[in-house]
Amino acid sequence: MAHLLGGIEAGGTKFVCAVGDEKGQVTQRVKFPTTTPEETMKQVFEFFDQYQVEAIGIGSFGPIDIDPQSATYGYITDTPKLAWKNYNFLGAMKNRYQIPFEWTTDVNVAAYGEHKLGAGVGKNNILYVTVGTGIGVGYISHGQLYRGRSHPEGGHILLHREDGDNFAGVCPYHGDCLEGIAAGPAIEKRTGKKGYELAPTDACWQTEAYYLAQACMTYTLTFSPDMIIFGGGVMKQQQLFPMIRTKFLELMNDYVRVADLDHYIVPVRLGDDAGITGSLLAAADVLEK
Amino acid sequence: MAHLLGGIEAGGTKFVCAVGDEKGQVTQRVKFPTTTPEETMKQVFEFFDQYQVEAIGIGSFGPIDIDPQSATYGYITDTPKLAWKNYNFLGAMKNRYQIPFEWTTDVNVAAYGEHKLGAGVGKNNILYVTVGTGIGVGYISHGQLYRGRSHPEGGHILLHREDGDNFAGVCPYHGDCLEGIAAGPAIEKRTGKKGYELAPTDACWQTEAYYLAQACMTYTLTFSPDMIIFGGGVMKQQQLFPMIRTKFLELMNDYVRVADLDHYIVPVRLGDDAGITGSLLAAADVLEK
Ligand SMILES: Nc1ncnc2c1ncn2[C@@H]1O[C@H](COP(=O)(O)OP(=O)(O)O)[C@@H](O)[C@H]1O
Ligand SMILES: Nc1ncnc2c1ncn2[C@@H]1O[C@H](COP(=O)(O)OP(=O)(O)O)[C@@H](O)[C@H]1O
Ligand SMILES: [Zn+2]
Ligand SMILES: [Zn+2]
Numbered sequence: 001m002a003h004l005l006g007g008i009e010a011g012g013t014k015f016v017c018a019v020g021d022e023k024g025q026v027t028q029r030v031k032f033p034t035t036t037p038e039e040t041m042k043q044v045f046e047f048f049d050q051y052q053v054e055a056i057g058i059g060s061f062g063p064i065d066i067d068p069q070s071a072t073y074g075y076i077t078d079t080p081k082l083a084w085k086n087y088n089f090l091g092a093m094k095n096r097y098q099i100p101f102e103w104t105t106d107v108n109v110a111a112y113g114e115h116k117l118g119a120g121v122g123k124n125n126i127l128y129v130t131v132g133t134g135i136g137v138g139y140i141s142h143g144q145l146y147r148g149r150s151h152p153e154g155g156h157i158l159l160h161r162e163d164g165d166n167f168a169g170v171c172p173y174h175g176d177c178l179e180g181i182a183a184g185p186a187i188e189k190r191t192g193k194k195g196y197e198l199a200p201t202d203a204c205w206q207t208e209a210y211y212l213a214q215a216c217m218t219y220t221l222t223f224s225p226d227m228i229i230f231g232g233g234v235m236k237q238q239q240l241f242p243m244i245r246t247k248f249l250e251l252m253n254d255y256v257r258v259a260d261l262d263h264y265i266v267p268v269r270l271g272d273d274a275g276i277t278g279s280l281l282a283a284a285d286v287l288e289k
Numbered sequence: 290m291a292h293l294l295g296g297i298e299a300g301g302t303k304f305v306c307a308v309g310d311e312k313g314q315v316t317q318r319v320k321f322p323t324t325t326p327e328e329t330m331k332q333v334f335e336f337f338d339q340y341q342v343e344a345i346g347i348g349s350f351g352p353i354d355i356d357p358q359s360a361t362y363g364y365i366t367d368t369p370k371l372a373w374k375n376y377n378f379l380g381a382m383k384n385r386y387q388i389p390f391e392w393t394t395d396v397n398v399a400a401y402g403e404h405k406l407g408a409g410v411g412k413n414n415i416l417y418v419t420v421g422t423g424i425g426v427g428y429i430s431h432g433q434l435y436r437g438r439s440h441p442e443g444g445h446i447l448l449h450r451e452d453g454d455n456f457a458g459v460c461p462y463h464g465d466c467l468e469g470i471a472a473g474p475a476i477e478k479r480t481g482k483k484g485y486e487l488a489p490t491d492a493c494w495q496t497e498a499y500y501l502a503q504a505c506m507t508y509t510l511t512f513s514p515d516m517i518i519f520g521g522g523v524m525k526q527q528q529l530f531p532m533i534r535t536k537f538l539e540l541m542n543d544y545v546r547v548a549d550l551d552h553y554i555v556p557v558r559l560g561d562d563a564g565i566t567g568s569l570l571a572a573a574d575v576l577e578k
Contacts (some may be wrong), residue, residue, distance in 0.1 A: 058301035078544060125437040137511075139439065141430070148414040148430065148513030152547050157507050160465070173544040176449070215423055218446045222426075222511040224437030255367060255462040256352055256442050 002267035003287060006048055007279025009259055010089070011106055012081055013133055015040055016276045017047045022284035024117050024277040034061075036083040040090055048097065057102040057282035059275055060089055060105030061136075066103060066151055074103055080172055100289075102282040104274055105151045107138030110268070113278030114229050115140045118269035125224035127219050128274070129154070131212070132232035135179040139223060145282065155179040162210050182211045184234050200239045209240050213247035216265055220256065231268030241267060292576060295337055295345035296568025299378070300395055301370055302422055304329055305565045306336045311573035313406050313566040323350075324379035325372045326381075334385055335464030346391040346571035348564055349378055350425075355392060355440055360506035363392055369461055389578075394440050395419075395564055399557070402567030403518050404429045407558035412515035416508050417563070418443070420501070421521035424468040428512060434571065444468040446507055451499050471500040473523050489528045497523070505533065505554055506540050509538030509547070520557030530556060 002021050009016040011034060018029040028051070030042050048056070061079065074090025081273035090103045111120075111128035120126035126140040137149065137154030156177045169176030170186050180186060187195045191204050198204060216228050230241075245261050246277045258264045268274050291310050298305040300323065307318040317340070321332050339343070352367065354361045363379025379392045400409075400417035409415035415429040426443030428435035436440065445466045454549050456479050460469030469475060474485045487493060505517050519530075534550050547553045557563050 064500055078546070149515045150513045150545070153510045155510075156409045156544060157510050158449040158503055158540070160449065173542045174540070214447055218507060219511065221442045221444075221446050222508065224439045224441055226438045251447070251463070255445060257367070258440070 002194065003055075003284065004051060004053050005280050005283040005287070006051070006053035007109075007276050007283060008044065008056060008058045008060075009059040009106055009275035009279055010034070010058065011108060011275075012061040012079070015044065017044055018276045018280065019048075019051045019053055020280045022281070022287075024113065026273070026276060026280065029276065034081070035150035037089075037092075044060060044093075045096055053097075053099065053283075055100045055102075055283040055287040056097065057092065057104075057109060057279035057286070058090065058093065059104055059106040059279050059282070062105050062151065063153060064089070064103075064105060064151070065219045066105075066147055067149070100286040102145075102279075102286045104145050104147075104282065105136070105138060107136035108140075108151060109276075109278035109282055110139070110231060110274040111138030111140045111229070111278065112145060112282055113270050113274040113276075114268060115143070116281050117277060118274055119229050119266050120227050125223070125225045125227075127223055127225040127228045128268070129215070129219075129228065129230050130232035131183060131186055131230060131234040135183045135232075137205065137219070141223070148268045154215070155183070157215065159211055159214050162207055165207060178215050182208055182215075184272050195234050195237065200237060205237060205240060205243065208234070210247050212240065213251055215221045216244065216248050218252050220252070220258070227263070228265050229268055230265070231271070231274055235267060237253070238267070241265065292344075292573065293340060293342050294344035294569050294572040294576070295340070296398075296565050296572060297333065297345060297347045297349075298395055298398065298564035298568055299323070299347065300564075301368070304333065306333055307565045308337075308340045308342055309569045311570070311576075313402065313570050315562070315565060315569065316564065321475075323370070324352050326376045326378075330381055333382075333561070337386065342386075342388065342572075344389045344391075344572040344576040345382065345386065346367065346398060346568035346575070347379065347382065348393055348395040348568050348571070351394050351440065352442060352518040353378070353392070353394060353440070355394075355436055356438070363521030389575040391434075391568075391569065391575045393436075394425070394427060396425035396428070397429075397434050397440060397572055398565075398567035399520060399563040400429045400518070400567065401571055402559050402563040402565075403433060403557060404432070404461065405565060405570050408518050408555050409487055409516050414512070414514045414516075416512055416514040416517045417557075418504070418508075418517065418519050419521035420472060420523040422473055424472045426508070428514070430512070442510065443504070444472070448500055451496055454496060467500060467504050471497055471504075473475060476523065484523050484526065489526060494526060494529060494532065498529050499536050501529065502533045502536035502540055504578050505537050507552040509541070509545065516552070517554050519554070520560070520563055524556060529553060530554065
């Protein structure tokens with residue numbers, strides 16, 4: 001029987017809210033910019049007040065607190081978006097709607113969407129990386145949203161710098177962490193142009209591919225996923241994929257082999273819908289429990 | 290009721306075989322160097338032939354194949370110890386003893402021992418790092434031996450090099466990966482002395498602590514464990530712990546906070562017994578299933 005479900009993909013730049021079903025089919029959706037909690041949540045409520053959804057899956061930008069034992073469970077914690085720092089997002093939702101919620105990261109729901117309906121169908125351990133305004137990492141482990149003490153924040157790992165690359169990086173916390181040297185704003189700072197203004201043959205893509213390949217190496221040697229799926233604005237540069245694969249092979253140098261590289265490092269299949277689709281599917285799961 | 294269980298900690302340097310009970314209590318043990326499969330397995334069989342153990346937990350050096358669907362499940366795969374390359378370790382054991390086995394890495398059983406009876410008691414997500422002849426990473430996720438497509442190989446991640454450190458590294462695969470610049474042989478190559486010959490105030494420990502702190506950062510941002518436990522010969526240098534904690538804090542720069550750092554980065558509590566204890570406990574688990 002079809003359930004009416006809700007999904008929220010709460011990104012640092014924009015919110016997407018949707019209603020749909022347990023197959024991840026969206027029937028209604030709205031999109032609006034992420035401003036302040038007051039303004040933005042008003043729009044969230046206006047949307048969901050129109051429907052009798054049975055559960056909502058929330059994938060939020062972070063870092064967020066996902067530990068049910070914690071006093072700040074459901075909060076956005078240390079975000080550089082100051083208006084949202086220490087905001088009790090899940091609490092506000094639960095206050096308004098007395099239904100079950102899934103509460104996880106925006107990248108985790110995207111990973112889940114890809115696992116269930118996208119590039120990762122049939123694989124149980126799916127690492128999803130978005131390379132956009134920031135770099136976020138979501139992980140599905142044995143078919144479940146991964147959580148440890150908290151959720152992965154794999155966009156901020158430090159890397160071996162490429163010979164001759166002295167770019168200082170733009171991460172406000174770490175300078176030249178992965179996000180600081182390889183997300184969209186880093187490309188812009190490095191080249192003076194937006195990523196989509198650069199030719200596919202621009203030398204900066206070699207550097208970009210080197211760092212993303214190295215990130216793939218780190219994720220492979222830690223999580224050991226079945227597949228690494230890349231999404232986000234920067235990854236619309238399709239020429240990056242073969243470059244990343246080649247550099248990944250060189251870096252790994254045959255230590256831990258990956259069977260079929262062309263199906264190991266792949267682009268997102270659901271495109272910009274991965275996150276909202278995953279939110280609906282996650283809502284369906286909490287309803288079942 | 291007490292069960293008679295077997296454990297094997299198969300390291301690249303030496304094997305430990307033990308019999309004991311489901312509480313991890315060892316009643317008999319032998320130790321011998323890792324030479325060739327013929328010689329070494331003969332000693333393994335001589336030991337276990339004396340007892341009627343009901344299950345054996347094997348923690349092996351690797352990389353190993355832990356995918357039950359794979360044609361080479363139970364094999365040691367790509368090791369630099371050439372005599373053991375593509376050796377069907379689990380197959381040889383199963384051939385000799387028709388009992389249940391756990392088959393995982395040496396570092397995973399050490400992590401499991403620490404989780405059940407050592408520094409990690411009461412925590413569900415335990416990352417264990419051994420810094421010895423190599424660097425190995427084991428992980429317990431939600432109380433279980435972690436596995437993705439395969440097991441973690443987190444000793445071979447690439448790192449941000451410390452300013453002014455140009456040491457080329459000694460990893461035969463990657464040169465200056467973590468193992469290549471921070472395991473025992475790297476310290477020896479770098480300083481001309483064995484780790485235990487160096488003064489605790491030697492400047493090399495600052496460099497060592499920087500790289501281990503950075504590894505802790507990577508593991509924190511990927512797995513998000515409850516605790517990181519260090520063992521292995523090099524970590525007998527107790528002065529490293531406060532140094533690693535300080536540098537970890539600096540590197541993380543308040544992005545993702547860890548509640549109680551002194552109980553987050555800690556030394557192994559079971560010492561050299563972590564692995565063999567964990568093997569027995571893992572054997573107890575397969576018996577239950
Ligand atoms: N086609 C493209 N090629 C390269 N970079 C792009 C492209 N489209 C967007 N970007 C860059 O990606 C970033 C935005 O990422 P996106 O994933 O679209 O949004 P967000 O991360 O804010 O959710 C910007 O820095 C932008 O310059
Ligand atoms: N007390 C010590 N201080 C520093 N390094 C040590 C110490 N003891 C052993 N080592 C180094 O650790 C390495 C051996 O690691 P160990 O964990 O004992 O064995 P393995 O890794 O072979 O199982 C050697 O490189 C040795 O020089
Ligand atoms: Zn950062
Ligand atoms: Zn290496």
